[in-house]
Structure formats: C-alpha cells, structure tokens
Amino acid sequence: MATQYPLSVWPWDNLGAFKYVVYGPLIAKAVRSRAWEGTGSQLKDDVWCVHLLIxxxxxxxxxxxxxxxxxxxxxxxxxxxxxxxxxFKQIDREWNWDNFIILQALIASMGCYFFPGKLGELLPLWGDPRGYLCALLLHVAVSEPLYYWIHRYLLHSDDSPLYRHYHRVHHSSAVPQSYTAGHATPLEHLIWTAIMGIPILGATALGLGSLSLIYAHVLVFDFLRSMGHSNVEVVPHALFDSFPFLRYLIYTPTYHSLHHTEMKSNYCLFMPLYDALGKTLNPKSWEMHRSISLNAVDKNNSRVRVPEFVFLAHAVDLSAALHAPFVLRCFSSKPFAWNLGLLPLLPSTFLVMLVMWTSSKTFLSSFYYLRSRLCQTWGVPRFGFQYFLPFAKDGINRHIEQAILRADKLGVKVISLAALNKNEALNGGGLLFVKKHPNLRVRVVHGNTLTAAVILNEICSNPNVGQVFLTGATSKLGRAIALYLCRKRVRVLMLTLSEERFKAIQEEAPPECRSYLVQVGKYQAAEACKTWIVGKWMTPREQRWAAPGTHFHQFVVPPILRFRRDCTYGALAAMKLPQDVQGLGTCEYTMGRGVVHACHAGGVVHMLEGWTHHEVGAIDVDKIDVVWEAALKHGLRPLIHQHP
Structure with a gap:
C-alpha cells in the first residue's frame, strides 16, 4: 500500500456523496436563524452560517x-x-473538485467560536468603501507575491517531495477546466485559503471589513481562477493593444494554460507582473493569446480543426436533455439514469426547450477525438415527442437540413443521423436531403446497416434460432433483417397488415428463400416463438403473448418497457469503441462509457473506411456483412447480451 503523506488526501475521501453531511451543522444553524428573525448573539452567529451556505x-x-x-x-x-x-480518467480524478469549498466553509465557520456573538457586529452588511481598496492593495502587495513564490517553490523540481506528493495532483489534468482549479491536495488548499484570506482579514483588522467585501473578494477570486482554467480564451487582444500595461495586471486563460503545458513558467496568481519581475514569464504568452483571440472572431479560422465526422443527435425528453455534456459533468459522464436530484433543474430545462423551439440554429453539444481524428456530436434543438407531431415535421427537417449544409460548408466528410433524425416517415432515412442537394460533398449516413449487422450477429450467433418474430417488419431495419435471415434459412414471422408491402419485400428475397418469410397479423401467431425482434413499440399487453423464456431483441426508439420477468430484454444495438479513443468524456444517453449506438458507430466506420457513397434510404442487404467486417477491423466490438 502506498505511503500517504500528511495532508495529501482528503479526510472524507471514502465518504463519497456523504461528504456533504459536513454541511449539516451549518444548515442546522441556518435553519435556527428562522429566516433572519430574532435578536441575540447566538442568532447573529446563525445568520453568519446562512451567509456561508450562500x-x-x-x-x-x-x-x-x-x-x-x-x-x-x-x-x-x-x-x-x-x-x-x-x-473519463480526468473527470474521475477531478470528481471531488469541490472539496476545497467544504474545507474553507469549515474554516470560516470557526469564526463563531473565536468571536462568539460578535460576528454580526464586526461584519456589517455594507462597510466602509475604503475596505475594498484596502483589500485590493493587500492582494496586490501581499497575496500575489506570496502565491508566486510558494507556487514557484512547489515546482522548482519535478523530483521534489512537495511536487510529487502534493502539487503534481493539480497538474495531472491534461486539459484545464474550471473544475481543475479546485483539484488539489488539502495542503495546497490550506495555503491558498491563507493567501485568499489575507485581504479580508487585513481589512477587518483595520475596522473596514464587511459581509459585502467577503462576498465580492471570494466570488471574484473564484471567478478569475475558473476563467484561467477554462481552456477558452475570453480576453480580447484589443484590450492589451490599447492598454499594454494591463497585460501585467490581469492574466488570461491562454497565459495560465501555458503554465500547465510548460510548467516552469507563468507562476502568477492573477498578475503576470510578478512573472515579469521574477523572469519566469513565458515568451510565447502574448503572441499565443493574440493569435487565439484573433482566430476567435475569424469564421474561417484555420487553427480549429474541422471534424471529419459529425453525429447529429437529439434530446429525448426534458430529463435526458440534462445529460448534455455542457450541463452537469458528473451526470453526463455516467450512463443516463433518472434521479430525484434532477427535479429542481427541470423548470430551467423547460425554459431552454422553449428558447430552442424559437431558435433556427443548430448547436454543438459535445466533442471527442477518435483515433486522433476530430469527431463531434452536434444536436438538433428538438425533443423526442416533437418527432411524433405531424405539424412539426417540416420544422425538424429544416433543422436537420441546416446542420447538413453547415457540415458540408465546413468540410466535414461524414454526417450521421441519430435515431429519430432519420425516421422513415420524417425524411426517408435521410434520402430527402440527398435528393434535394445532389452536390453535397459531405456523405449523409443513417448508420442502420451496422445496426442491422449488430442485431443479426447476435441472433445468428445462437445456433438454436430457427424462427423469429419480427415487428416493424416493413421498416428499413425490419426489411433488411427479414431478407438477411431468410437467406440464412431462418423462418421470419413478419407482423404487418399490409400485404402489398409484405409482398414487395418477399419478392426481393431469392426465389428459393421466399417461403421463409411469413406474414402474420396478430401477436398470437408468435406464441411458440422465443426470439422476438421488436421494431415497433409494444405495450405490456402485447408482450403477454410471448412465451416464457423469450428474448426481446429491439431497435425501437424509445425501448419497450421491461414488463415480463420471465423473459429477457436486449438493449438497443450498440458497439464499444476501441481502447485508443482519446478525449471521450461523455456517455451516449443510457450507454456505458466508451459505448455508442450502432448507427453512430456506423457513421464512424463510414468515415474511417473513406467510403464516398451516401448511406440513406433502404439498407443494402449485401453490405451488411461488409460493414460488420469493417467495424471489427477498426477495433469496434459488439456488446455481449446474456440471453437464452
């Protein structure tokens, strides 16, 4: 077992989410304050706890x-x-990034014990304006240089115990995020707490302290720390061009990013002035900042790599929208699962949904790298239920078309349509857009060929399957699955009331295989069949006709309810990405880490193979095995579902 150095790990590391119990005494005192009512020293201390929680x-x-x-x-x-x-590795390392907030809340709450009954008198809500000036001077003259020298000392050698056992934790994050600002050991945060507290304590000691000063100093401090670690340049270069001296008074995200990539430079807290005086200022700081700032307003920015592949996703419902990677990282980095903690966020999500309805722009929702090729997931501002509203059809297709045209303009090679974005009734599996824009350079892909391949591989891997029951039999996937299985001499009971559509599919089969396709009109016809392929949503009542031990394969969105305890249910067709995928930190809805829906994987394979055809409309049954072999060749693997 590795040796644990003092203050190198948090005392509540093993508590998980229960660490927030530490806030319990503060909450109890806050409740006791009876919403600011009453008088007396104890209630003044209780009100101080309210401020701490806020x-x-x-x-x-x-x-x-x-x-x-x-x-x-x-x-x-x-x-x-x-x-x-x-x-995911960085996300897991930074999972407890907010430990420092708990630590500093505990330290601040000690004021009730050192100054019992006096905090309300020592700290008025609004103090002398000179308190702000005093705090600013103390920050510039004391906190900044003190932070600079301590930070420089922590990094003076990569082999020093202080760096290896303490500061290296902070530098373990390859891509700085606002959460990275809080990712450090307890020792470091105790030091930063003292540095941050000097201006507040100094102003208070001079009789100039106030609650508003504490709010302002702490929140501005966190704002600047988060900005510096955000990995997004927000400070315009024109500001430094007009007022050159400002570049020494306020750092930029680019400036601080260089400290993480080239550690022996740019040690400052917020003011590069001390790096300039200490001769540790990275010479690339200003030019790199200027370059990124200029490119930020350049629509033809050559610095930003154009994704080769785009997956056009969509939200399913209000709660699933909260799974977007820019909402809650702790939520989106795990497979989607409903929990009560989402309830307070639903009203704001509903308002966002209304804004999205009125917006005509498609937005990006996440990105990740795949085999060192930049790939992105875009989102269509629509929710699942809208796809089933007849009057919403044109609006949805307009959004999808805009996304395709934007991808074509950017130079994207392949754009893949998710689930409902390629609905047959909506746009014929993307065929509508290819016909409307015959000169598209971007390849439009529905990915259903690989979806069919995943389902068929799972069915055909079971030698005992001689008969299957298929719902949604005349859909794109249903047709392809039926034709493929009949070629394998598997009897397919196709549930459809349209004899014309059934006959059309049957005529596509080789003459010697057509007898394996059987039209049925009721669920009762499948009572003796233990392999069901569900391509149309099925009620619990309809599931009752399945025999005990039946396994439900499915390609229906949303998936059917797991109603039968004596049956097994397969998940939607999915594939696991190769181990060398980089920068993936978001789970695709209910899929596990590193797993994507088969239609998503189908688009990736299309891009990796360099195929130049569109994959829209009907599935080419002859290409099912070709796409399957290509997916395996590139390291994608199907999920193994346990069933009889």
Missing part, C-alpha cells in the same frame, strides 16, 4: 457556469486553447 452555493455555481460555457462548442469552439476533449 457563498458556498455561489462558488459552486461560478465553477459550473464556466464549465458549461467552455463546453458549449457553438459558443466557444473557435476559442479553445487546447484542442482536445476531457477524458
């Missing part, structure tokens, strides 16, 4: 807002400093 909440919100902005690529794509995604 400050803690605001600090967490500042880090969250910076994170959300940095990951809204429709706003920040051209401003990214490090063109990489944040992977």
């Amino acid at each position: 400050i803690c909440g605001l600090r967490a919100l500042i880090h969250q807002l910076w994170y959300s902005y940095a990951n809204m690529l429709f706003l920040s794509r051209n401003r990214l400093i490090i063109q990489r995604g944040v992977d």
Whole structure:
C-alpha cells in the first residue's frame, strides 16, 4: 500500500456523496436563524452560517457556469486553447473538485467560536468603501507575491517531495477546466485559503471589513481562477493593444494554460507582473493569446480543426436533455439514469426547450477525438415527442437540413443521423436531403446497416434460432433483417397488415428463400416463438403473448418497457469503441462509457473506411456483412447480451 503523506488526501475521501453531511451543522444553524428573525448573539452567529451556505452555493455555481460555457462548442469552439476533449480518467480524478469549498466553509465557520456573538457586529452588511481598496492593495502587495513564490517553490523540481506528493495532483489534468482549479491536495488548499484570506482579514483588522467585501473578494477570486482554467480564451487582444500595461495586471486563460503545458513558467496568481519581475514569464504568452483571440472572431479560422465526422443527435425528453455534456459533468459522464436530484433543474430545462423551439440554429453539444481524428456530436434543438407531431415535421427537417449544409460548408466528410433524425416517415432515412442537394460533398449516413449487422450477429450467433418474430417488419431495419435471415434459412414471422408491402419485400428475397418469410397479423401467431425482434413499440399487453423464456431483441426508439420477468430484454444495438479513443468524456444517453449506438458507430466506420457513397434510404442487404467486417477491423466490438 502506498505511503500517504500528511495532508495529501482528503479526510472524507471514502465518504463519497456523504461528504456533504459536513454541511449539516451549518444548515442546522441556518435553519435556527428562522429566516433572519430574532435578536441575540447566538442568532447573529446563525445568520453568519446562512451567509456561508450562500457563498458556498455561489462558488459552486461560478465553477459550473464556466464549465458549461467552455463546453458549449457553438459558443466557444473557435476559442479553445487546447484542442482536445476531457477524458473519463480526468473527470474521475477531478470528481471531488469541490472539496476545497467544504474545507474553507469549515474554516470560516470557526469564526463563531473565536468571536462568539460578535460576528454580526464586526461584519456589517455594507462597510466602509475604503475596505475594498484596502483589500485590493493587500492582494496586490501581499497575496500575489506570496502565491508566486510558494507556487514557484512547489515546482522548482519535478523530483521534489512537495511536487510529487502534493502539487503534481493539480497538474495531472491534461486539459484545464474550471473544475481543475479546485483539484488539489488539502495542503495546497490550506495555503491558498491563507493567501485568499489575507485581504479580508487585513481589512477587518483595520475596522473596514464587511459581509459585502467577503462576498465580492471570494466570488471574484473564484471567478478569475475558473476563467484561467477554462481552456477558452475570453480576453480580447484589443484590450492589451490599447492598454499594454494591463497585460501585467490581469492574466488570461491562454497565459495560465501555458503554465500547465510548460510548467516552469507563468507562476502568477492573477498578475503576470510578478512573472515579469521574477523572469519566469513565458515568451510565447502574448503572441499565443493574440493569435487565439484573433482566430476567435475569424469564421474561417484555420487553427480549429474541422471534424471529419459529425453525429447529429437529439434530446429525448426534458430529463435526458440534462445529460448534455455542457450541463452537469458528473451526470453526463455516467450512463443516463433518472434521479430525484434532477427535479429542481427541470423548470430551467423547460425554459431552454422553449428558447430552442424559437431558435433556427443548430448547436454543438459535445466533442471527442477518435483515433486522433476530430469527431463531434452536434444536436438538433428538438425533443423526442416533437418527432411524433405531424405539424412539426417540416420544422425538424429544416433543422436537420441546416446542420447538413453547415457540415458540408465546413468540410466535414461524414454526417450521421441519430435515431429519430432519420425516421422513415420524417425524411426517408435521410434520402430527402440527398435528393434535394445532389452536390453535397459531405456523405449523409443513417448508420442502420451496422445496426442491422449488430442485431443479426447476435441472433445468428445462437445456433438454436430457427424462427423469429419480427415487428416493424416493413421498416428499413425490419426489411433488411427479414431478407438477411431468410437467406440464412431462418423462418421470419413478419407482423404487418399490409400485404402489398409484405409482398414487395418477399419478392426481393431469392426465389428459393421466399417461403421463409411469413406474414402474420396478430401477436398470437408468435406464441411458440422465443426470439422476438421488436421494431415497433409494444405495450405490456402485447408482450403477454410471448412465451416464457423469450428474448426481446429491439431497435425501437424509445425501448419497450421491461414488463415480463420471465423473459429477457436486449438493449438497443450498440458497439464499444476501441481502447485508443482519446478525449471521450461523455456517455451516449443510457450507454456505458466508451459505448455508442450502432448507427453512430456506423457513421464512424463510414468515415474511417473513406467510403464516398451516401448511406440513406433502404439498407443494402449485401453490405451488411461488409460493414460488420469493417467495424471489427477498426477495433469496434459488439456488446455481449446474456440471453437464452
């Protein structure tokens, strides 16, 4: 077992989410204050606890807002400093980034014990304006140089115990994020707490302290720390061009990013002045900042790599929209699962949905690297239920068309349509757009060929399957699955009331295989069949006709309810990405880490193979095995579902 050095790990590391119990005494005191009512020394201390809780909440919100902005690529794509995604390893390392807020809340709460009954008198809500000036001077003259020299000492050698056991934790994050600002050891945060507290304590000792000063100093401090770690350049170069001296008074995200990539430089807290005086200022700082700032407003920015592949996703419902990677990283980095903690966020999500309805712009939702090729996931501002509203059809297709044309203009090679974005009734599996724009350079792909391949591989891997029951039999996937299985001499019971559509599919089969396709009109016809392929949503009542031990394969969106305990249910067709995928830090809805829907993987394979055809409309049954072999060749692997 590795040796643990003093103050190198947090005392509540093993508590998980229960660490927030530490806030319990503060909450109890806050409740006791009876919403600011009453008098007396004890109640004044209780009100101080209310302020501490408010400050803690605001600090967490500042880090969250910076994170959300940095990951809204429709706003920040051209401003990214490090063109990489944040992977699961970094997310897991930074999972407890807010430990420092708990630590500093505990330290601040000790004021009740050192100054019992006097905090309300020592700290008025609004103090002397000179208190702000005093705090600013103490920050510039004491906190800044003190931070600079301590920070420089921590990094003076890569082999020093202080760096290896303490400061290296902070530098373990390859791509700085606002959460990275809080990712450090307890020893470091105790030092930073003292540095941050000097201006407040100094002003208070001079009789100039106030609650408003504490709020302002702490929140501005966190704002600047989050900005510096955000990986998004927000300071315009024109500001430094007009007022050159300002470049020594305020750092930029680019400036601080260089400290993480080239550690022996740019040690300052917020003021590069001390790096200039200490001769540790990175010579690339200003030119790199100017370059990124100029490119941020350049629509033809050559610095930003154009993605070769785009997956056009969509939200399913209000709660699933919260799984977007720019909302809550702790939520989107795990497979989607409903929990009560989402309830307070639903009203704001509903308002965002209304704004999206009225917007005509497609927005980016996340990005990641795949085999060192920049790939992105874009989102269509629509929710699942809208796809089933007849009057919404034209509007949805307009958004999808705009996304395709934008991808074509950017130079994207392949754009793949997710689930409902390629609905047959909506646009014929993308065929509508290819016909309307015959000169598209971007290849439009529905990815259903690989979806069919995944389902068929799972069915055919079971030698005992001689008969299957297929719902949604005349859809794109249903047709392809039926034709493929009949070639393998598997009897397919096709549930459809349209004899004309059934006959059309049957005529596509080789003459010697057509007898394996059987039209049925009721679920009762499948009572003896234990392999069901569900391509149309099925009610619990309809599931009752399945025999005990039946396994439900499915390609229906949304998936059917797991109603039968004596049956097994397969997940939607999916594939696991290769181990060398870089920068992947978001789970695709309910899929596990590193797993994507088969249609998504199908688009990736299309891009990696360099195929130049569009994959729209009907599935080419002859290409199912070709696409399957190509996926395996590139390291994608199907998920193994356990079933009889």
